[in-house]
């Protein structure tokens with residue numbers, strides 16, 4: 001949850017205007033997507049705890065409004081890259097719940113044929129799911145360069161990263177180059193307050209991060225309340241329009257907090273129960289649902305029904321994953337780059 005003590009200057013966007021623009025049907029679709037993400041995370045974690053999923057597991061729970069708002073506002077045709085916390089973005093960009101769940105289970109029918117696992121999901125427009133902190137940021141600049149080189153003027157390259165990546169050299173080199181070459185790169189720092197167990201204020205020297213750093217690289221910044229779908233949608237829309245029209249990079253900071261530990265093996269003892277309770281009071285799904293109910297766009301019962309539908313989709317995906325074969329060991333060398 002955004003810390004009220006901190007001097008954030010949130011981007012102003014009018015929720016009513018966003019509601020009108022997206023309309024009831026459009027908002028129902030976005031709510032459904034957020035419910036699907038939440039359900040996939042809940043059940044993916046459960047499968048992990050039953051020993052069905054190996055490797056790491058980083059939940060996006062609590063941050064759903066950010067990437068959902070971004071893809072809704074800017075469209076799925078842009079380039080995207082993100083970190084290991086990648087289940088939501090893959091879903092939003094068209095990976096099916098079946099292929100994601102099968103990937104978590106390490107099955108041949110998975111998104112990366114069971115070779116990548118939870119941290120390495122891809123789609124036509126999603127360069128990854130990449131696990132080296134800060135390592136993917138230059139890739140996004142490369143994608144923006146390709147857009148400019150090919151004179152494609154209505155798309156941008158989005159790079160989602162955590163606050164922890166801000167201390168990496170590759171992040172700063174990327175900002176510098178994107179600004180120097182006027183590349184339509186939209187860097188999105190999802191400031192969820194923690195880099196593993198380290199609080200952001202103990203790791204990053206400036207705050208608000210985007211507002212400070214953007215000035216150093218002569219670019220525009222936006223600070224968004226990452227729990228508020230309407231803020232995210234409006235902010236991403238403005239940032240995208242500016243970036244594409246001017247062919248300029250922008251730096252966005254979305255203030256949020258993850259509901260889970262860093263990964264499934266982190267009990268998050270560094271955060272008190274009370275503070276987690278306060279954070280969860282601003283659950284992005286609850287906020288969106290409540291606003292829609294207040295505007296009579298949906299009823300509580302309809303939301304329950306939608307929730308059930310999304311749960312069933314995820315349960316079916318689990319069955320699909322369960323029933324799918326493991327990769328044949330003889331094929332394990334396939335797709336490995338070995339010069």
Ligand SMILES: Cc1ncc(C[n+]2csc(CCOP(=O)(O)OP(=O)(O)O)c2C)c(N)n1
Nearest residue numbers: 085131132133162163164165192194195196
């Ligand atoms: C170069 C590198 N150093 C360290 C790690 C180990 N590591 C994995 S996640 C993480 C914390 C990153 O936090 P943040 O960027 O804030 O993202 P969040 O997990 O909060 O989404 C670290 C240090 C890594 N994967 N890559």
